Amino acid sequence: MDAIENILSRKSVREFSDKEISEKDLKTILTAGMSGPSAVNMRPFEFIVTRKKALLEQIAEANGPYSGPLKLANVGIIVCGDIDKAYLGKEGYWIIDSTIAAQNMILAANALGIGSVWLGTYPEKAKYTAIQKLFSLSNHVIPLGTLAFGYPLDNKREVRDLYEDEKVHLDKW
Numbered sequence: 001m002d003a004i005e006n007i008l009s010r011k012s013v014r015e016f017s018d019k020e021i022s023e024k025d026l027k028t029i030l031t032a033g034m035s036g037p038s039a040v041n042m043r044p045f046e047f048i049v050t051r052k053k054a055l056l057e058q059i060a061e062a063n064g065p066y067s068g069p070l071k072l073a074n075v076g077i078i079v080c081g082d083i084d085k086a087y088l089g090k091e092g093y094w095i096i097d098s099t100i101a102a103q104n105m106i107l108a109a110n111a112l113g114i115g116s117v118w119l120g121t122y123p124e125k126a127k128y129t130a131i132q133k134l135f136s137l138s139n140h141v142i143p144l145g146t147l148a149f150g151y152p153l154d155n156k157r158e159v160r161d162l163y164e165d166e167k168v169h170l171d172k173w
């Protein structure tokens with residue numbers, strides 16, 4: 001698929017079929033996650049990956065009320081940032097580096113015909129601390145976002161035009 005078509009056809013998918021994501025495709029998605037730019041190349045992103053239904057349900061419970069799609073997902077990936085590894089630490093670049101990783105995985109999945117939705121975790125303290133507790137994470141490893149992946153039930157793919165001219169400030173604000 002053309003790269004621009006991939007970006008413009010991405011949308012959040014919240015209902016998934018039972019079809020398995022192959023190990024090969026999962027590795028491609030994770031490789032994409034690790035292939036974005038990273039401040040001072042510190043690469044503070046870390047990934048908790050599971051296909052286990054019971055664990056997906058536990059993560060969905062920990063991540064709060066809008067996390068239902070994870071219970072239907074084939075694979076869940078929690079994108080974490082290790083603030084001890086990030087450039088400038090806690091107040092530094094970990095969110096940016098980890099967000100790029102998450103978006104790269106979402107786009108790689110879309111290119112493979114796999115749907116996904118980002119379920120917000122950070123900065124909601126109740127959510128990210130519940131996930132830290134579930135996986136006994138150190139305080140310096142912060143769950144940023146929880147991604148649900150699976151083949152879409154609704155297989156309609158369309159290129160959307162979300163361009164807004166008012167958001168573009170040419171030469172001055």
Ligand SMILES: Cc1cc2nc3c(=O)[nH]c(=O)nc-3n(C[C@H](O)[C@H](O)[C@H](O)COP(=O)(O)O)c2cc1C
Nearest residue numbers: 010011012013014066067069117118119120121145
């Ligand atoms: C940081 C972040 C948190 C989000 N949290 C949730 C969530 O908890 N549950 C959910 O169903 N969608 C969540 N979304 C998906 C947004 O609702 C979705 O991206 C937005 O409505 C635009 O729709 P689209 O992704 O189909 O373009 C989140 C997206 C982002 C970027």
